[in-house]
Amino acid sequence: MSLFANTTILLGKELRTEFRSRELLTTTIVFILIVLVLFSFTFDPLSEEARRFGSGLLWLAFLFAASLMLQPCFLREQTNDTLSALRLSVSDPFAIFLAKLAANTLFLLLTELLLLPVFAMMYNVPVLPVLHWLVLVFFLGSLGISVVGTALSAISAQARMRELLLPLLLLPLLTPILVASTEVTGALLDRAPYVQWKGTGFLAVFDLVFLTTLWLFGEYLLEE
Amino acid sequence: MKNVLFVAVVVLLLGAGAYAAFFIAPTDAKQGLIYRILFLHVASAWTGLTAFFISFIANVLYVWRRQPQWDWLGVSAAETGLVFTTVVLVTGPIWAHPVWGIWWTWDARLTSTFVLWLLYVSYLLLRTLIEEPDRRALLSALFGIFAFVDVPLVFGSIRWWRTQHPQPIIMGEPGSGLDPLMYKVLFFMWFAMLALMTLLLRQRYLLEAMRGDVETMRRQWEVA
Numbered sequence: 001m002s003l004f005a006n007t008t009i010l011l012g013k014e015l016r017t018e019f020r021s022r023e024l025l026t027t028t029i030v031f032i033l034i035v036l037v038l039f040s041f042t043f044d045p046l047s048e049e050a051r052r053f054g055s056g057l058l059w060l061a062f063l064f065a066a067s068l069m070l071q072p073c074f075l076r077e078q079t080n081d082t083l084s085a086l087r088l089s090v091s092d093p094f095a096i097f098l099a100k101l102a103a104n105t106l107f108l109l110l111t112e113l114l115l116l117p118v119f120a121m122m123y124n125v126p127v128l129p130v131l132h133w134l135v136l137v138f139f140l141g142s143l144g145i146s147v148v149g150t151a152l153s154a155i156s157a158q159a160r161m162r163e164l165l166l167p168l169l170l171l172p173l174l175t176p177i178l179v180a181s182t183e184v185t186g187a188l189l190d191r192a193p194y195v196q197w198k199g200t201g202f203l204a205v206f207d208l209v210f211l212t213t214l215w216l217f218g219e220y221l222l223e224e
Numbered sequence: 225m226k227n228v229l230f231v232a233v234v235v236l237l238l239g240a241g242a243y244a245a246f247f248i249a250p251t252d253a254k255q256g257l258i259y260r261i262l263f264l265h266v267a268s269a270w271t272g273l274t275a276f277f278i279s280f281i282a283n284v285l286y287v288w289r290r291q292p293q294w295d296w297l298g299v300s301a302a303e304t305g306l307v308f309t310t311v312v313l314v315t316g317p318i319w320a321h322p323v324w325g326i327w328w329t330w331d332a333r334l335t336s337t338f339v340l341w342l343l344y345v346s347y348l349l350l351r352t353l354i355e356e357p358d359r360r361a362l363l364s365a366l367f368g369i370f371a372f373v374d375v376p377l378v379f380g381s382i383r384w385w386r387t388q389h390p391q392p393i394i395m396g397e398p399g400s401g402l403d404p405l406m407y408k409v410l411f412f413m414w415f416a417m418l419a420l421m422t423l424l425l426r427q428r429y430l431l432e433a434m435r436g437d438v439e440t441m442r443r444q445w446e447v448a
Binding site: 148151152155158159160161165168169172173175176179180183198199202205206209210213217220221223 | 287339342343346349350353354355359362363366367369370371373374377378380381382384385386
């Protein structure tokens with residue numbers, strides 16, 4: 001079977017697992033909500049400051065949420081050792097990663113889009129006129145987070161203290177994502193919104209670089 | 225005997241480097257004497273990067289060849305690099321305070337050095353959290369590869385978007401306005417530091433090799 005066919009089937013499995021319980025989505029949404037509310041106490045959220053800090057705290061919330069949300073990605077395959085079964089059933093182990101990172105990107109994007117109106121209301125920042133650009137930035141950023149996060153959750157799942165370890169490994173690696181997406185989102189939330197192509201391109205390059213690295217080295221992450 | 229000779233050579237080189245830094249290099253017109261910390265600061269930064277590069281090569285070779293020697297080299301180089309990077313992070317503020325009037329500036333090189341430092345601290349931490357030697361070697365090598373791939377992206381993102389704040393007066397661009405004699409002293413100092421790095425690396429490698437042997441013996445004894 002081709003890589004694409006394998007990936008689609010595995011992606012279907014990931015989505016089915018999640019949408020049966022929706023545990024991951026609900027907890028992540030609540031977590032981001034809590035962070036957004038807590039952030040509002042640290043500055044005056046209805047002022048011009050919200051425009052300046054808004055994009056940064058939004059992405060910080062996404063990053064923290066992702067570092068928790070990506071935790072069970074490989075962990076839940078351990079309970080019944082389903083990872084071995086997965087490895088036996090696909091010809092290219094990259095399909096496992098592709099399916100998982102596609103599912104994670106989708107989950108992240110979904111939570112981000114669900115929380116965007118809440119953020120816009122709470123911090124009084126209009127988002128509708130630039131919505132399509134925001135979706136693009138959210139997609140590129142979430143893809144980058146998911147590519148790196150999926151790879152690292154395969155590492156942390158095999159270590160002790162895994163719950164603490166994943167954020168520790170993941171967050172410094174995601175510095176470029178935080179910097180670039182904050183910059184692009186900030187430009188979009190500006191009084192005179194504009195698309196920052198340099199940052200958008202940078203995010204795409206980040207995604208591509210780590211997708212290639214994962215493609216080259218991913219199979220070793222799943223070795224018994 | 226070989227060891228003593230090696231140590232003697234390194235001490236001599238460092239002594240000569242220090243002498244050149246204090247007495248041969250001309251005093252800076254604007255900064256006066258304090259600039260002489262440059263020879264320690266910049267030479268350590270270059271040496272640290274060299275060590276991390278060695279670690280990266282060793283990581284790739286481990287994933288490829290699976291010989292424990294590459295794992296030993298990888299961890300030794302990472303630790304040695306961390307030592308030199310720590311020197312950079314300590315001497316940086318000592319230099320910055322009298323010259324710029326602040327202890328820390330979030331400029332591209334300082335900040336990426338800090339993120340680099342964090343990445344390799346996570347690398348060493350990860351190693352302590354995996355019991356089984358082969359798994360520890362493989363997973364930490366893979367994380368090392370991901371971390372090293374991230375370094376140029378971290379530097380690029382911070383350079384493009386986070387450096388509009390206080391600009392360094394001297395060395396705003398790499399090496400701008402440095403006296404030719406200062407360059408010579410700097411390169412000599414780098415050479416001396418590389419000798420020190422090689423010495424530390426060698427000792428650390430031998431220690432790691434010994435640990436590996438002890439581990440193997442312990443296992444054999446447990447089986448018997």
